[in-house]
Amino acid sequence: MSVDKVLARASACRVESRARWFELLRIPSVSAQPKHAEDCRKAADWVRAQLAEIGFQAAVRETQGHPVVVAHHPGPTGGGRHLLFYGHYDVQPPEPLELWTSPPFSPAVTEGPNGPRVVARGAVDDKGQTMTWLEALRFWHEVAGGPPCRVTVLVEGEEEIGSRNLEPFLEANATELGADLAVVSDTNMWDANTPAISTRLRGMLYTQIDITAANKDLHSGLFGGSALNPINLLTRILGDLKDESGEILIPGFYDDVPELSEAQRKQWDALGFDEKAFLGGIGLSVPAGEVGRGALERLWARPTADINGIWGGYTGEGSKTVIPSEAHAKLSFRLVPGQSPTKVLAGLRDFIVDRLPDDAQVKIQVFSMSDGIEVPADSPWVTAAAGALSATFGKEAVLMGCGGSIPVVSMMKRVLGLDSLLVGFGLEDDQVHSPNEKFDVACFERGIDSHIRMLAALAER
Missing domain, CATH: 3.40.630.10 (Zn peptidases)
Structure with missing residues (x-):
């Protein structure tokens, strides 16, 4: 036919x-x-x-x-x-x-x-x-x-x-x-x-991190300076995830990330991708991600770690001087072929636990895992x-x-x-x-x- x-x-x-x-x-x-x-x-x-x-x-x-x-x-x-x-x-x-x-x-x-x-x-x-x-x-x-x-x-x-x-x-x-x-x-x-x-x-690891400390929310005047604040702790841990060059600092994170071949790099460069226009369409102008990597390499062949949401304590109108008892964040990783979501999850858990002081507990929920x-x-x-x-x-x-x-x-x-x-x-x-x-x-x-x-x-x- x-x-x-x-x-x-x-x-x-x-x-x-x-x-x-x-x-x-x-x-x-x-x-x-x-x-x-x-x-x-x-x-x-x-x-x-x-x-x-x-x-x-x-x-x-x-x-x-x-x-x-x-x-x-x-x-x-x-x-x-x-x-x-x-x-x-x-x-x-x-x-x-x-x-x-x-x-x-x-x-x-x-x-x-x-x-x-x-x-x-x-x-x-x-x-x-x-x-x-x-x-x-x-x-x-x-x-x-x-x-x-x-x-x-x-x-x-x-x-x-x-x-x-x-x-x-x-x-x-x-x-x-x-x-x-x-x-x-x-x-x-x-x-x-x-x-x-x-x-x-790219594959995916999507998690929620829950950190708890005191058994109730506390008055920041009565307990501030003595009681652990889970939001302070969580934001400090999340801030440690990357350095100034955009590299993800979880030990072993890049062990299974292959370098782009020269032939693949040349092929993608030849596509003429306009990152300035790409970002301009969403109201941005400065590329983020790993320094020294090409635009398409960062988008297609490099893994990422992104905080998708963070909350805890009081977020309503006006003020409430509280030290919260818990803090939460959604954290996702886009993974490249070769990386194991299970291995990355284990590395994330160790990364967080190593930074937990006494009296803090962490729970990591996993919502999605898939291979690149x-x-x-x-x-x-x-x-x-x-x-x-x-x-x-x-x-x-x-x-x-x-x-x-x-x-x-x-x-x-x-x-x-x-x-x-x-x-x-x-x-x-x-x-x-x-x-x-x-x-x-x-x-x-x-x-x-x-x-x-x-x-x-x-x-x-």
Whole structure:
């Protein structure tokens, strides 16, 4: 079957594709908020129905939390290459609502520098990106009777809360979910006209540190100068995490961090990344991070430690002279391939305990742990996908890193033994997780066409 016929069908059905995209966006499937539990199930049912409509055996499957959708298609012969497409139907909470220019679950079309764009929660993350490959599968069905190879689909509903029930599901259904490759569309392009394949992701260790001292809050006049203040202690410990050059001072932290190869450094330098413009878009002007490292190296190939929140004592209006009995902080580490989250956690614990005086206790809670991922740039899968992207965009695809984490990628590698192909169509200005999240219509449509071509290229690899 000619890929051109499938592409022509997709081109003729842009209005219908956009309408289906909007249907999914109207479902407020916020996984973090219990009041939206039924909406999450509604979104799962919607995805299942779409897959059943295009010839898949599809089912909504239960977990300890929100359900997942699993679907299978045997392809033209029931054999050959076998791809697993992953996506998620859940979205971030839309708050603060007052900052939206239109209701977050009523998709609005506005004009942007690259033409029309759709503003809605989940427009790009990940409903819009999931719809790019779902629509590609639809057009293969309508023109050729099905995809050009075996396909399994896995769409979950808890990615935005850490995929906490997905790993047990993968373990329980590992045989059913086996494939040659996982295809994930939850990343960005290089720019609006340049496609990209993400060949590396940073991992994550996300913790909460709780330090306690006295058995109650104390009057700072009666006890100040004698009683230990946990906030003073916590901020001093956190202040010790980095030196003035941005180096993280946990002993052994860099033991498993590889240096960037000269070839990789030259490739990234050739991309011409404008860090000044990158920072200017968010109101900043001076780079932070490790001194002496390149911008993309710091963003893609170096680990980080960031305080995400800190609290304790009295924070209301006016004054209250109190020495608090406890202090808390959220602390996250973005880790690079080779680093072990477990080893970093042990080093963090020792770092804190070594600085605790008598009468202070610490508890470290762990909310997320995932490994960094690196895909060989010369992988045949990458080569096949790059060719399909180049045919769609008329220019070569950039092989880039991603500073963020997609826990399911390391999860599928660990449990299913699957490598992932990370091809996304988002842009830097999509305001993911923020009010007025958007997805350019051109990116959505090129995403559909790219997946149509990638299905053929990966099936023939």
